[in-house]
Amino acid sequence: MTRASSAGKRRIALRKTLAVVTAALLCITMGGCAGSSATIDDEPTPLAEATGDSEDGSAATSEYFSSFEVGVGASQYSTTNQSVNVTGGSSARVYIGLKFKDAVKGADLKGNSVLATISLPEGLSFGSSVSYKTTAMSAPSKAVVKESGHVLEVPLTKFSTAAPSLVVICTINASETVQSVPLAVTVDGVASTTTPAINVLEPSYTLTVQGTTMAGWYNVAQERNPNSQLDKAVFVGASTNAILEGKTFSFEELKKSNGSPIFSEGWIAQKVKNQHDGQTWICAGFVPVSSIYYSGKDIYDEFCFSNTEEAQEFIEGKRGIAYGEAMTSDQAAAVTKGSVMAVWVIPNEPESITHYSYDDVTVKGVLPVAYEPSASSEEGVSISVTQEVVNENDHWVYLVVYHVAIDARAQERILNINLSEVPVKVDGPQPGDEVEFRVEVYDDSGKGYEYYPESGAIGTIQSQQPVSGGAIAGEGFEGYLLPKSTSLPAEVFSHRVINKPLLDLFDFSKVDASVPDDESVGKALAALGYGEKEGELTKAEYEELTRAYLDDYYLDWLNRSRNLEEEGEDKGIQYYRSFQDVPYDDLKVFFATAMFDTTPETNSELVNAKYYAFYNGCFTVEGKGIYQWMNDKTTSSDGKQAFSNKFDEVLASQWDETRVLSDNGVFHSLKYRALLDGQAAGNILQNTQFGLGAQFKLIRTKGNLRITKAWVDTTADNMTANGSATAIFRVTGYATQAEAEAGEGTEIYRNLVALTFNDPDTQERILTGLPVGFYVVEEVGYENDNLADDVVAANHAVVEVSVTSTEPAEAAFTNRSSDEGTFGTSVVNTYEASPNNGIVFRNQDPLYRELHGVVA
Numbered sequence: 001m002t003r004a005s006s007a008g009k010r011r012i013a014l015r016k017t018l019a020v021v022t023a024a025l026l027c028i029t030m031g032g033c034a035g036s037s038a039t040i041d042d043e044p045t046p047l048a049e050a051t052g053d054s055e056d057g058s059a060a061t062s063e064y065f066s067s068f069e070v071g072v073g074a075s076q077y078s079t080t081n082q083s084v085n086v087t088g089g090s091s092a093r094v095y096i097g098l099k100f101k102d103a104v105k106g107a108d109l110k111g112n113s114v115l116a117t118i119s120l121p122e123g124l125s126f127g128s129s130v131s132y133k134t135t136a137m138s139a140p141s142k143a144v145v146k147e148s149g150h151v152l153e154v155p156l157t158k159f160s161t162a163a164p165s166l167v168v169i170c171t172i173n174a175s176e177t178v179q180s181v182p183l184a185v186t187v188d189g190v191a192s193t194t195t196p197a198i199n200v201l202e203p204s205y206t207l208t209v210q211g212t213t214m215a216g217w218y219n220v221a222q223e224r225n226p227n228s229q230l231d232k233a234v235f236v237g238a239s240t241n242a243i244l245e246g247k248t249f250s251f252e253e254l255k256k257s258n259g260s261p262i263f264s265e266g267w268i269a270q271k272v273k274n275q276h277d278g279q280t281w282i283c284a285g286f287v288p289v290s291s292i293y294y295s296g297k298d299i300y301d302e303f304c305f306s307n308t309e310e311a312q313e314f315i316e317g318k319r320g321i322a323y324g325e326a327m328t329s330d331q332a333a334a335v336t337k338g339s340v341m342a343v344w345v346i347p348n349e350p351e352s353i354t355h356y357s358y359d360d361v362t363v364k365g366v367l368p369v370a371y372e373p374s375a376s377s378e379e380g381v382s383i384s385v386t387q388e389v390v391n392e393n394d395h396w397v398y399l400v401v402y403h404v405a406i407d408a409r410a411q412e413r414i415l416n417i418n419l420s421e422v423p424v425k426v427d428g429p430q431p432g433d434e435v436e437f438r439v440e441v442y443d444d445s446g447k448g449y450e451y452y453p454e455s456g457a458i459g460t461i462q463s464q465q466p467v468s469g470g471a472i473a474g475e476g477f478e479g480y481l482l483p484k485s486t487s488l489p490a491e492v493f494s495h496r497v498i499n500k501p502l503l504d505l506f507d508f509s510k511v512d513a514s515v516p517d518d519e520s521v522g523k524a525l526a527a528l529g530y531g532e533k534e535g536e537l538t539k540a541e542y543e544e545l546t547r548a549y550l551d552d553y554y555l556d557w558l559n560r561s562r563n564l565e566e567e568g569e570d571k572g573i574q575y576y577r578s579f580q581d582v583p584y585d586d587l588k589v590f591f592a593t594a595m596f597d598t599t600p601e602t603n604s605e606l607v608n609a610k611y612y613a614f615y616n617g618c619f620t621v622e623g624k625g626i627y628q629w630m631n632d633k634t635t636s637s638d639g640k641q642a643f644s645n646k647f648d649e650v651l652a653s654q655w656d657e658t659r660v661l662s663d664n665g666v667f668h669s670l671k672y673r674a675l676l677d678g679q680a681a682g683n684i685l686q687n688t689q690f691g692l693g694a695q696f697k698l699i700r701t702k703g704n705l706r707i708t709k710a711w712v713d714t715t716a717d718n719m720t721a722n723g724s725a726t727a728i729f730r731v732t733g734y735a736t737q738a739e740a741e742a743g744e745g746t747e748i749y750r751n752l753v754a755l756t757f758n759d760p761d762t763q764e765r766i767l768t769g770l771p772v773g774f775y776v777v778e779e780v781g782y783e784n785d786n787l788a789d790d791v792v793a794a795n796h797a798v799v800e801v802s803v804t805s806t807e808p809a810e811a812a813f814t815n816r817s818s819d820e821g822t823f824g825t826s827v828v829n830t831y832e833a834s835p836n837n838g839i840v841f842r843n844q845d846p847l848y849r850e851l852h853g854v855v856a
Contacts, residue, residue: 013626018577029637036709045380055096060189064159066102068187072196073097075169082196089239091127096168096196097265098187103159116154116166116187122199125149127171134167135160143168182829197525206232207335208292209254211299211342215272215281218296225296225364231262244332248288249340266593273507279346280507282543284311286321286340294341304344311345329663350527351508353556356575361551361605363580366630368478369459370641374418380410380445383422392434397673398426400439406665406695406698410445411806413700414452417441420461420693431685432678435669437694444665446769448802451668456648458672459630460615464689473600474607478668481592482607484600492591493611496601499594499684501557516598518543519632521582525549543602551579552620558582558589579609584617584625588680591618618677618851619690622650626692647672651696704808705731705767705775707753711760711813712757725787725817726756728780733773733801738775740798748773752780766808770801777811791815 007812026378057436061081063114071079078098086092096118126149131140134156144153156175166720185192210230233254234699235243247253251263262802264270270283284305292300293569305311308681319334320343382825385401400417419439422753426435443449462480485494496502496516506520508786513520522542525531530549533541559575576582590613601607615623632646651670660716709727731751732743739745748771755763779795781787795813802809 013073016156018413040560049310055530057406060186060191062188062190064104064107064188065100065190067190067193067281068098068100069194070192071097071099071194072184072198079194082194083199084196084435085199085201086124086301087171087201087239088174091171091173094170094172095199098166099163100159100187103162103164105162106251107158116156116828118152118154118168119711120150120152122150123175123200125173127173128151130168130170130194132166132168134746135164137196139167143170149173157770163798172198174198190574192856197677202236203244204237205235205239206246206257206338207235207254208239208339209233209262209286209342210292210294210339211303211344212251214270214271214296214304214342215283215344216275218274218300219276220279220300221276223297223300225299225612227296229296229299232256232269233262234465239331240333241338242329244327245329246326247323248326249321251283273503274756278503278506279510279512282308282345282347283323284308284343284345285315285320285325286342287315287318288335288337288429289339289341292339304342304346306346306348308345308347311343315343321414326397338408352512353508353528353553355552356556357579358555358577361555361578361609363477363578363608363627363633363637364849365477365479365629367634367636367640368480369457369630369641369645369693369695371418371420371461371693372416374421374695375410375412375415378409379412379415380407381415381417382407383417383419384426385422387424387426389428396433398429398433398436400424400426400435401440404439404441406441406443407447408445410447410449410700412808413803414697415449416695417698418693418695420691420695429676429677430678431681433676435674437674439670440493441668441670442665442697443698446665447697447700447768448666448771450561450701451652452697453652453697454644454648455634456651456694457630457642457643457696458621458647458692458694459645460626461691461693463691465644473602474611476608476611477641478630478843482611488723493607493614494598494601496597497539497590497594497684498597500589501554501592504557505553515599516597518546518602521546521550525553528553543742547602547604551562551609554606554609555579555582555781558586558682561586579605579612582611587613587617588677590614591684592680596686601818608719614690618680618694619674620677621647621674622672647694648696675834700803701772701802702769703772705770705777705799705801706764706808706810707731707755707767707777708762708764708769708810709755709757710762710812710814711757716759724756724758726754727787727792727813728782729753729795730776730778730780731767732776733771735777737771737798737800740776744775749775772802773800775799775801775809775811779813779815787815 005096034681069079071077071081072084073081073095074084075095077095079097079099084092084094086094097118107532116132119600127143128149130143130145130152132143132154133140145151146153152168152170154166185195187484200397208230209232212231213227213229213540214225217227234257235247237243249266251482252261254262256262264274268819272281273279274281274548281304287303287587303314314320317320318332321331321342343416373381382405384405386401390399391397402422404417419437419440429435460476460478460480463483472481475484475485476482482493496527499518502516502521505524509524511520511524511527513524519539519542521543522537525545526533526537526542530553531545537545555576555578562575579587583724587609590610601610612627616627619626622631629643629647630642633644633648634642634646635644636642650672654670655668658667658669672694707729731749732740732747733749733755734745735742736745751767753765753767755765758765775798777797777799779792781792792815795815796812797811799809800812
């Protein structure tokens with residue numbers, strides 16, 4: 001029997017996962033053994049131990065060796081290999097080897113009376129040609145096959161080495177009904193330490209299917225096919241062509257040895273577009289052939305037709321089978337040489353496509369984000385960016401971190417944070433990778449800036465490419481002009497994309513074009529019935545046809561793919577009336593498996609549709625398309641631009657959750673992720689520049705209060721004569737004006753403030769970071785304060801602290817010195833609450849120290 005090829009062995013190995021497997025253990029009995037030249041380096045892995053018994057029931061031993069191992073193989077044996085495959089109903093070459101341990105070199109093995117005996121169970125048998133060889137033999141000898149091929153005898157003489165081997169080269173036949181039978185393996189009454197098995201695989205029939213790659217790869221102009229033109233289909237269960245009866249003949253149903261179909265999307269299928277000329281090939285069926293040496297030109301000349309009728313007549317005349325049908329017994333019998341040829345139809349008449357009526361294919365517009373300049377560094381705000389890349393499970397995440405710092409210079413009531421103003425370029429993301437944007441806000445201004453509700457928005461940004469001389473390709477759904485681009489890198493929206501609908505346009509129309517320019521596209525559209533003019537058109541008319549009807553064709557193509565003619569009435573399916581009706585999963589066809597072309601796209605509605613498809617689903621943030629964010633919960637003051645949209649909820653929900661207080665201020669961290677669809681975004685987007693904008697506002701929640709005291713009727717001499725004076729003010733804050741005027745209610749702030757005077761100049765104190773509300777400021781007198789008591793009693797004011805002005809609220813008072821002259825030159829500048837509701841004064845610096853506490 002011819003030795004199985006390596007490819008054949010791979011098929012057998014793979015078949016084990018599909019076929020019904022039975023195993024027969026190999027039985028070897030010997031009275032002695034000779035050696036072999038086979039080299040075994042690896043130590044074997046013993047199976048369960050088996051021992052032979054002597055007549056008195058004790059374990060058998062041999063005076064010639066201590067133990068032996070048995071191994072098998074398909075091209076050579078190894079004691080580490082404990083199984084070999086044979087297909088049921090056929091034969092296989094098998095190597096059987098024995099290796100002995102601690103053999104007695106040169107020992108007499110009783111001449112030729114000692115035999116190595118190998119037995120097979122029912123269902124397995126040795127072929128007639130069997131040879132063996134030991135280490136001491138210069139050439140193989142023929143073994144003796146007995147008992148109808150079930151027993152093999154090998155005579156032995158003596159061991160020539162201390163570690164001899166014996167190898168038997170044989171053919172083993174397997175019937176289709178073999179059963180698994182465990183057998184003992186002994187030599188001179190001693191059991192082998194390993195017990196190999198023969199795996200009998202279910203029988204199979206291999207059919208060569210030719211012409212499979214012709215549709216995708218055959219170059220008609222060069223009359224050659226650079227690829228292999230055949231595949232092999234395997235049918236399990238029988239080894240003859242009779243098994244073909246009842247089998248469905250299609251590329252999807254014909255399976256390889258590993259169980260996968262011959263079918264390959266876009267290359268081996270019933271309908272395939274040729275990569276060289278764009279022609280569509282349709283497989284009409286298969287016919288039996290007797291040779292496997294057809295060239296690509298032979299197949300094209302003999303098995304390819306221009307119409308279905310001719311192809312069907314040819315198939316019937318050859319007792320072949322139509323594509324997708326089950327083979328009859330008569331057709332199976334015609335496959336006498338184990339090979340069939342695919343028959344192809346290459347039609348040259350335009351296909352028909354249903355034209356639907358579209359009043360308006362435009363996508364509903366949304367308001368663009370009202371981007372405003374960010375607060376400047378002079379206003380106390382700075383924004384910087386850092387980037388890094390991290391691996392997360394099976395993809396990369398590109399981190400873009402915006403560091404927003406707010407310092408004490410910040411006074412404005414509202415600070416705008418426009419992230420779009422900060423130049424960021426993210427290089428390297430592949431489809432399926434993510435970009436995580438983090439916004440880290442550090443507020444050490446003391447103004448209590450908080451997130452301003454309904455101020456957050458995300459959206460597209462205006463293209464940075466200049467627009468000149470009416471060079472407009474289209475208009476985005478938010479009203480941004482989409483400029484034509486004449487160089488790379490460029491946005492894919494303004495260039496013609498060679499995607500499946502466009503390839504089908506030339507395929508359906510049978511118009512051959514080297515480039516998809518407006519004239520070629522117009523000719524294809526005219527061939528499919530678009531436009532009102534008939535007959536041959538001028539170049540300008542074809543170009544105008546493209547500008548007017550290419551978008552209609554795309555919608556017709558999308559509707560055609562839904563089989564509306566077959567399912568519309570039954571399921572009530574309505575056709576897409578605009579690109580906005582088309583779900584994103586269908587719009588993926590714009591970019592998936594597409595190719596880039598430098599030809600400008602002149603159909604503006606198609607430009608707009610690609611722009612919408614990209615930002616509605618191909619490019620998403622937090623699982624939603626940018627268009628969806630911009631179209632949901634929009635707020636606007638003028639109806640022209642959006643102050644915020646639903647993305648505001650993403651930012652607002654994180655503001656309080658991420659609040660961290662520190663000695664240096666308050667920290668907040670906001671984040672959101674953007675994703676480029678890995679299935680839809682192919683190489684077509686490599687040269688695309690696209691942008692993402694985001695902004696939000698912060699509102700100041702704390703204000704400032706200035707307390708001033710001016711002197712009247714007091715001179716420097718008067719001050720010198722009577723000594724320094726210290727004025728004390730009680731400051732109490734309330735949420736409402738009514739509470740402040742009544743002096744009752746929930747207090748939001750309480751403090752005592754001291755101003756010390758050594759001369760009659762006006763003094764002031766500014767309290768910062770106060771909660772917004774109404775504040776009662778009243779002067780508190782005390783004995784020997786060197787202040788006029790009647791004026792002190794009158795110094796009382798209610799002041800509103802708000803964030804509407806950058807200037808502090810002000811409580812201004814006047815006073816004059818007392819003529820008591822008893823205070824001397826001591827300075828009273830601090831105090832604190834006491835248990836008996838009195839005031840304890842302390843002489844300590846600094847002069848303007850502020851104490852917080854509850855004072856009755």
